[in-house]
Amino acid sequence: MDKLGHDDIVLLLVQLSVILAVCRILAETARLIRQPAVLGEILAGVLLGPTILGSLSPEIFAWLFPFNGAPAIVLDGFINLAVVLLLFIAGLEVDLHIVWQQGRQAIVVSAFSLIVPFSFGFIVSFLFPGFFGVVESDALVFSLFIGTVMGMTALPVIVRILMDLNIFRSSTGMLIVASAMIVDLLCWFIFTLVLSMMDNQQKSNITQTIWLTVGFSVLMLTLGKWLINRVLPWINKKMAWPGGVLSLSLSLGLLAAAFTEYIGIHAIFGAFIIGVALGDSEHLSERAKEIVHQFINNIFAPIFFVSIGLFVNFISSFDLALVLVVFAVAFVSKSIGATVGARLGGSNVIQSLAVGMGMNTHGTLEIILGTLALRIGLISDEVFVAILCTVIATIIISAPLIKYCVELDKKRSRLKDLFTKIMPDK
Amino acid sequence: MAGIYKKIALGLAFSPRVDALLAECSRLKQNWDAELVLIHVGEHGTSQEEKLEELLSKVNLARKDVRVFWERGKPDQRILEVCRKEEVDLLVVGALKRENLVKHYLGTIARKILRKAQCSVLMLVKPAAYAENFRNIVVNAEDSPYVKEELKIACALGLQYPGAWLHIVREVKLYSLSMTAADQYTEQEYEAYRQGLVRAEVEKVNQLLDDIPHEDLKINVKLLSGKSGFELSKFAVRKHADLLIVGASPRKFSFFDRVFPHDLEYIFGDLPCNLLMVSKRKEAGNG
Numbered sequence: 001m002d003k004l005g006h007d008d009i010v011l012l013l014v015q016l017s018v019i020l021a022v023c024r025i026l027a028e029t030a031r032l033i034r035q036p037a038v039l040g041e042i043l044a045g046v047l048l049g050p051t052i053l054g055s056l057s058p059e060i061f062a063w064l065f066p067f068n069g070a071p072a073i074v075l076d077g078f079i080n081l082a083v084v085l086l087l088f089i090a091g092l093e094v095d096l097h098i099v100w101q102q103g104r105q106a107i108v109v110s111a112f113s114l115i116v117p118f119s120f121g122f123i124v125s126f127l128f129p130g131f132f133g134v135v136e137s138d139a140l141v142f143s144l145f146i147g148t149v150m151g152m153t154a155l156p157v158i159v160r161i162l163m164d165l166n167i168f169r170s171s172t173g174m175l176i177v178a179s180a181m182i183v184d185l186l187c188w189f190i191f192t193l194v195l196s197m198m199d200n201q202q203k204s205n206i207t208q209t210i211w212l213t214v215g216f217s218v219l220m221l222t223l224g225k226w227l228i229n230r231v232l233p234w235i236n237k238k239m240a241w242p243g244g245v246l247s248l249s250l251s252l253g254l255l256a257a258a259f260t261e262y263i264g265i266h267a268i269f270g271a272f273i274i275g276v277a278l279g280d281s282e283h284l285s286e287r288a289k290e291i292v293h294q295f296i297n298n299i300f301a302p303i304f305f306v307s308i309g310l311f312v313n314f315i316s317s318f319d320l321a322l323v324l325v326v327f328a329v330a331f332v333s334k335s336i337g338a339t340v341g342a343r344l345g346g347s348n349v350i351q352s353l354a355v356g357m358g359m360n361t362h363g364t365l366e367i368i369l370g371t372l373a374l375r376i377g378l379i380s381d382e383v384f385v386a387i388l389c390t391v392i393a394t395i396i397i398s399a400p401l402i403k404y405c406v407e408l409d410k411k412r413s414r415l416k417d418l419f420t421k422i423m424p425d426k
Numbered sequence: 427m428a429g430i431y432k433k434i435a436l437g438l439a440f441s442p443r444v445d446a447l448l449a450e451c452s453r454l455k456q457n458w459d460a461e462l463v464l465i466h467v468g469e470h471g472t473s474q475e476e477k478l479e480e481l482l483s484k485v486n487l488a489r490k491d492v493r494v495f496w497e498r499g500k501p502d503q504r505i506l507e508v509c510r511k512e513e514v515d516l517l518v519v520g521a522l523k524r525e526n527l528v529k530h531y532l533g534t535i536a537r538k539i540l541r542k543a544q545c546s547v548l549m550l551v552k553p554a555a556y557a558e559n560f561r562n563i564v565v566n567a568e569d570s571p572y573v574k575e576e577l578k579i580a581c582a583l584g585l586q587y588p589g590a591w592l593h594i595v596r597e598v599k600l601y602s603l604s605m606t607a608a609d610q611y612t613e614q615e616y617e618a619y620r621q622g623l624v625r626a627e628v629e630k631v632n633q634l635l636d637d638i639p640h641e642d643l644k645i646n647v648k649l650l651s652g653k654s655g656f657e658l659s660k661f662a663v664r665k666h667a668d669l670l671i672v673g674a675s676p677r678k679f680s681f682f683d684r685v686f687p688h689d690l691e692y693i694f695g696d697l698p699c700n701l702l703m704v705s706k707r708k709e710a711g712n713g
Contacts, residue, residue, distance in 0.1 A: 031610045093603055097653055101689065159600075160607040169599060177600065282656040282692070289602035297606065 004070055011071045015064060016078075016303070022048055023302030036157050038363055039395055041302055042388065045309025054313070065310050079307040080267075082300035083368055087188075087268040088253040089296050090365055091275020092289055093155055094181045102178035105345035109175060109338060110182035113359045114151040116337025117330065118190075121150030124329050132322070133380045144194045145373055149387055150330050152187045153180040154363025154395070161399045162358065167406055172351050175342065176358040184365065185276070189213060191369055192269045195376070213265050217273050220256070225277045228252075232283035245288050246295075249278055268368070301364070308371050314388070317381035326386040327393055334360040350412055354405035361398045362391040430582050431515040431546065435463040437505045437539070439520075440477055445484060446553035447520045452485040454518070454548075457586065462492045463512055467504045470496035502538040509545055518548045521697060537694050540703060543674070549701040552668075559587035560700075564662045565671040567594045567631055568654065572673030572704045574634060579704060580671050581640045593646045593665055594635075595658055596627045601651030624649055655692035662698040670698060674705035 004012065026040035026047070046052060054061040066072050099106055125132055126143035134142045158180055162168040168177075196209035235244045253271050260270030278284055339356030347355060370387045373379045379387075436451045438444065455462045466474070474496075482489060495512075497504040509517050521536035540547055565580040567573055577594070584590040598604075604623075611619055631647050650657040662670045675690050693701065 027610070037610050095600060095603070097689070098600065101654075156603075156607055159603055160610075163604055163607055168604060174599070177603075282653040286602040286605075286651040290605050293602060293606035 004074065008070045008074070011064075011066075012074055015071065015075060018048070018064065019044075019306045020299070020302055023306060027302075034399075036160050036363075036395055038154075038157065038301075038305070039392060041305035042308070042367070042392060044302065045306045046314050047309070048306050049309030049312065049314075051309065051312075051314040055315075075307075078303050082304040082307070083371070084254065084257045084267055084271045085250075085296045085300045086304060086364060086368060088250070088257075088271040088275040089293055090155070090184065091272040091277075092279035092292065094185055094276045094279060096181075096276070096280045098174060098178045099181055102175055105175055105342075105347075106178035106182060108345040109179040109341035109355060109359070110186070112341025112344070113153065113179060113334060113338035113356075114183050114186055116340070117150035117333035118147040120147075120329050120333035122147035124325070131325070132383055138378070141194060141197045142378060144190070144197070145369075145378055146326075148187050148190045148194060149362075149366050149369055150333055151183060151190075152362060152366050152369070153183050153334075153359050154361045154365065154391075155180045155184060157361045157363040157395055157398070158358055161361070161402060165399070165403055165406055167402075172347070172354055172358075172406075172409075175345075175347070176355055179338070179341070179355070179359060183359070187365075188269060188272050189217070192265050194378075195266050195372065196264070209265060212263055213269065216260060216263075216265065216270070220273045220277045221280070224274070225280060228277060228281045229283060232281055236283060236285075242288050242291055245284070246292060249284070249288075249292065252278070266372070268372070304368070304371075308367060308388070311374070312381050312384060314385055317385045318389075319382045319386065322382055322386040323389045326383075327390045330362065330390050331360060331394065348409075348412075350405055350409040354402055354409065357398060357401040357405055360394055360401075362394045366391055430458055430579055431460055432458070433461045433463065433512065433514050434458075434516045434518060435465055435505075435509050435512065435514040437501070437517065437519040437535075438464045438466040438478075439468070439501075440466075440474070441520070443520050443553055444481060446555045447518065447550060448481055448487075449485045449555045450550055450553045451518050452487050454516075455487075455491075460515075462487075463508070463514060464492050464494045465497060465505050465508045466494070467497045467499065467501040470498075501535045502542065505539060506542060506544070509543070514545050516546045516548055517543060518550065520553055521549045521551055540694055540701075543703070543705065546674075546705050547701075547703045549697065549703070551697050551700055559590070560584070560669040561587045561590045562593075562665060562667050563590065563669045563671065564593045564595060564658070564665060564667040564699075566658055566673065567596050567634060568673070570673040572706070574638075575706070576671050576673055576704045577634055578638050579702070581635075581638050581643060583669065584643045585639065588642070590643060591646065591665075592640070592643045593648055593661070593667070594631050595648045595650055595661060596631060597654050597657070598623055598627060598649050598651045653692065655689040659693045659696065659698045667699045669700045669702060671702045671704060674703050 023041045023044040026044045027037035028040070030037055030040035030043075048061075048065070050061065053064075065075070122143045125134070125146040126139055129136055129139040129142065132142065132146075155177070158176055159168060162173045162176065167173045192213050193206065193209060197206055232245070235248060239245070239248075253274050256270035256274035257267035258270070260273075261267035279289065335356045337356075338359035339352045342352035342355035343349065366387060370379065370384050374381070374384045431454075434451060434454055436447060438448075451462055454460065464478075466478075468474075478494065479489060482492065493512075495508045497508065505517070505519075508514075517539065519536050519539055521534075536549060540549060560583050563580050563584050565576050567577060570576075580592055580594075584592045601623075605616075605620070627649050628647050635645075648661060650661060658670070658672070670693070672690060672693065690703075
């Protein structure tokens, strides 16, 4: 068995140490200015990549993150593992019980906040592929990708914002969270198909991928969940806690990822769906979920976020017009879609607007999507940077916009109470 | 004491447990000074009349103390129809603790009643011929249109037995997700946030109990996280509860809900103890 050399091991350890330390410092900086950690972690990638470190000290950058050799391959393995694990916890976050509880309203909101931005994104990119630097033959797949990115919503970021505003457990908060869960679920289905459409020019066909994707999901969410529900109580009872449940859950997640990769759908989809099935099991305790989250979010997420900065120069690939268009399409379409959905679902105008602003947050999953698309050559560096800027901008502006809507709603309620007191019969 | 329910109905089948069920109803009737309606779906003849007389005399009830409806057709539909027409407040039925797999998906009469009832339902899995008051009650205090009513009933039932325990349960929704989102807090902030969650829920319970007499009860406020219904049921088992009180679901459950169980379906599938499902009675003619 081949082994890493002495220097390779030193370099790998230094790489991981630098990644974790820089991410932590910038996440803490983000925390100081009351922004989510993900913002700091994205900037850590920019800082350690060719954009800043590579420009200021090309020698150190080339030594720390070589593009060839064993350390590069090992780091790439870590990055792939990080992506799979991030998708695994994204699946764990989908709580189908909350979706059931919110019922029809969540379905209406999610349908509109997916369909409207998806259609906007698709139409704009399909009509003007040249603007995005895409050749016409790739326009369909590219447009589907852009539509999917526009449709997604960053659940962890929203949760944090709602918690800070103290409306996480309110009816509006729960509606936003449940809708975001449905949207994420659907977007990963669509993206898996987009990935296979990219791939199918070489081998598999799209119908087969659809069947495999749907079949795997149905199987995992029924038979898989049934099996999980039989095995988990035994694990909880007989094995060390939380060691038993943690290692076996992760093992199952990785196995599912390997299986989907093997059958021709991407590894991330297997990890995501098994995450949903596990998270939906009543026998996986909230404490165990929290530990998995903390472990992956604090160790593997930084590795992924730095990796996105390693391959792209954000300054040379920054195209202002592209950034503005992607942001405008994302912001306008998502706001309109989610607001209309919430209104149709029965919320009042101001609450609907709050839902619209809440759903209008993009985050980790969009970046993962972008990274995968970039790796397989579906999008250019410029489009990737535009998506990243949109993610950063929506994270920053969402909180004040939701806060404004919530304050407005409180004022409206106070006025209504006052009016009822003055004119009780009306 | 003042009646919690004014009109009680019992779904009557001449099963081995009918004596105990009738004894429980007789006790409720006397405690609440309520009207008692008996609904039997099936054969009606002299032998059934005689059997009924015999059963009533065993629980010190006369024929004039009850109104009896002899019905034919599908048991769950007929029982619910009579309850609707008669404006029954509480329907009492006996049930097995657990259904087998096939019956679970198809639904037994008792479970069908639970899923479709338009009035409160008391499902007795352990009816006792020498009935006693409930002394270890678990009540679900989740936000719902019925939460206040559930607590009122729980307190009133608890107060009938000196020293009764009342476990009031609230769920911390999406606990792991919110604690994960709180991972940017310092250790102190994290702990403060966690305690804040607990405090907020306890305060809500106190607000709910504000105008409900409960001073002589031993009250335990319990916060649960996990899947609603499932955790509640587990807690009731852990506490050896003799009654679990929950609010009715805002929507009717279907076959799909049994395949992907959630909330009350967890409890319906495997009743942890006697179950009282609180609902507001729909007026006759309103469907």
